[in-house]
Amino acid sequence: MTHNALDKAVATLMRETAEKTLLKHYQRLDVSAITAKAADDVVTIADTESEIMLAEGLAKILPEAAIVGEEAAHADPAIFERLSDSLCWIIDPLDGTNNYAVGKPPFGILLALAEKGETVAGWIYDPLSGRLCTAHRGQGAWVNGERLTACTSGADKPIAAISVVFVDKDKRAALMEHIAPHYTLVDIPRCAAEQYPRIGLGQNDVSLFERTYAWDHAAGVLFLNEAGGKAARPDGSPYRVDRHLDPGLIGAASPALFDDMAERLARI
Template sequence: MTRALDTAVAALMRETAEKTLLKHYQRLATDDVTNKAADDVVTIADTESEIMLAEGLSKILPETAIVGEEAAHADPAIFERLSNKLCWIIDPLDGTNNYAAGKPPFGILLALAEKGETVAGWIYDPLTDRLCTAHRGQGAWLNGERLTARTSGADVPVAAISLVFADPTRRASLLEHIAPHYTLVDIPRCAAEQYPRLALGQNDVSLFERTYAWDHAAGVLFLNEAGGKAARPDGSPYRVDTHLKSGLIGAASPALFDDLAERLARI
């Protein structure tokens, strides 16, 4: 079942990327981009990708509910499906701001959840054809090869700390009490890029304020299955049906997670 599911989902992601994301990449007209919220946009590629993915996933597992980012934005009642027995979670174009500016990174994130817990996840980068996959209890895989998370090896751990959605007080506290203990790097504003960076030795830790299911369900499972650790700052597991809570740590190792969690608990 796992292999057949991976094959079907991978084919759907690649076909969708080719027919929607790559079709419009660096070719967007002015009216192809609209403001969705402050500092957030949606493009024609988001919409087309979500429609195609939802239709394809409903054929792969017809009994499964679907929560797509754009559909949920239009109708918040869709969030209730995250607690269903089975639920597909779709981020049709992660990193939309980058995409709209005509630059990488961006990607597709898909996850399958069971009663609020992620049981499978797929992270696809259309520009490099990088596909990260994970199934609960079965490890993490990168383009078909088993992956074990590794740290950067830097003397001072490398951190990508998202301050975009932190309020001014929180932002100041993080900069004063957390940032000095790390080598800070820019965030990619793309979870489909950030989680692979944590597993591949590019970044050691990352801190997220906003934790929507479509952004994090696949990545959290992937990083944990690779041997890193992604969880709430208090150590509790990330659940898709509590995705409106704030705060999430991703780390290349449990030790790095614990160190950052302890620092956060003191501020």
Template sequence: MSRALDTAVAALMREAAEKAILPHYQKLASHEINQKAADDLVTIADTESEALLAEGLARILPEAAIVGEEASHADAQVMTHLSDSLCWIIDPVDGTNNFAAGKPPFGIIIALAEKGETVAGWIYDPLSGRLCSAHRGQGAWIDGERFTARASGQPKPVAAISLVFIEAARRAALLEHIAPHYTLVDVPRCAAEQYPRIGLGQNDVSIFERTLAWDHAAGVLFLNESGGKAARPDGSAFRVDRHLEPGLIGAASPALFDDLAERMAMLSPSVSK
């Protein structure tokens, strides 16, 4: 089942890239870019891609509910399906701010969840054609090759810490008490790129504050199945039906995760949540 599912989902993601995303890349008119919220954009490529993906996924597994990022923005009730017995989760263009600015990285993310737990995930880069995938209990893959996460090997682990959605006191505490122990690098503002960077040894750890299901479900599974570790800072598992809770750590190994989680636990209670 997983091989057939991989083939069908991969073909659908490539179709969405070719028909709905890349034709608009670096060609967006001003009226084709809208602001959903502060620092959160949506483009015609997002809406066209989600429509194409939702239709295709419904054909692949008609019994599964569908939760798309843009559908959820239009109607928050859509998110109640995240705890259904089967549920597709779609990020039609992850890294929309980058895409709207006409620059990489951006990608497509699809996950399949069962009663709130991710059981399969796919992350596709339309520009390079790289496809990361994972199935629960079956390992992780990049472009059809079995994949094992690796650390950077740098003397100070490389950290990408997303500060965009972190309130001021917590941001200051992270920069004062956590950052000095790491070599900081810029975040790509694209989960479809950040999770592969962790596994591929470009980054060792990453801290995410906002953990929406369409951004993180596939990446968390991919990292865990590849031998890394992604979880809540207290070590509890990420569940898609609790995705509005803040805080998530991704790491290239369990040891790197534990070290960062221990440092974060030492922050004062007022800034560690």
């Protein structure tokens, strides 16, 4: 299947799924439709319905690919092993669930296609605005069909969104003491489907992530790198979906911004 044909099929599936599941329930969720999944994390009926529809649709688009969905993997950790398969779909059916559950944006759908642990294609969809970000390895990044070249904010102090939700107490204190003063801090959106576009589009310059699950980061890392920014582990090594339980990831609007953050992190 050509990249264009794949993009068209995936985009259609994402839009239809969003309309029939996410938008259907948005700001209409009953309390009984929201369940605690882990500390500071919830799952809703929309997550479940969206993942089922996406998995069924992706299986038709590329039947030869394994499927790793966030909710399915949460229920059965053995599914993680599929991330190393020769071809694998990775599904985040509702990124930003905590936002969605209280009836506010941002939230989105993240899909990625990986080959032997390396992301080869990614799609990031915002159901409320209709923004669709796409990327294929070696082919650039695109937003609503227009090629994107990542740009910085141009601010005197780079704008940083530092996620400390899953950072331990001591490291959090070190980040605030040694890293934060060098940046203009902004709130994280608690939604990777929003954070990666913000970096690529010049709204944010750099972001730190501690938890790096494949469904949250596979598509965004590829998108940012293909746009000319840089997303990688703090030591500069590439992000692999089959190592997604490893902590730590930097996303930056330029390689220089990445290097600057990485150097600061190495000193704490």
